[in-house]
Amino acid sequence: MSQGDKSSYTDKQKRKAEHIESSERDKGRSKDDAERIAWATVNKQDGGGKQSGSGRKDS
DSSP, rough: OOOOOOSSSSSHHHHHHHHHHHHHHHTTHHHHHHHHHHHHHHHHHHSSSOOOOOOOOOO
């Protein structure tokens, strides 16, 4: 991964980012751009890495 530590993400979030990155690569984007878009999308949808249980803010 190009930037940042992705260890705080769940397996589901990592799979989602891989899928988005693959889709972006199919559209002709560079690897770096596809990866950036994928993680930005995961962060926007899920609010970042792992979330705690009871105090979690729902979107």
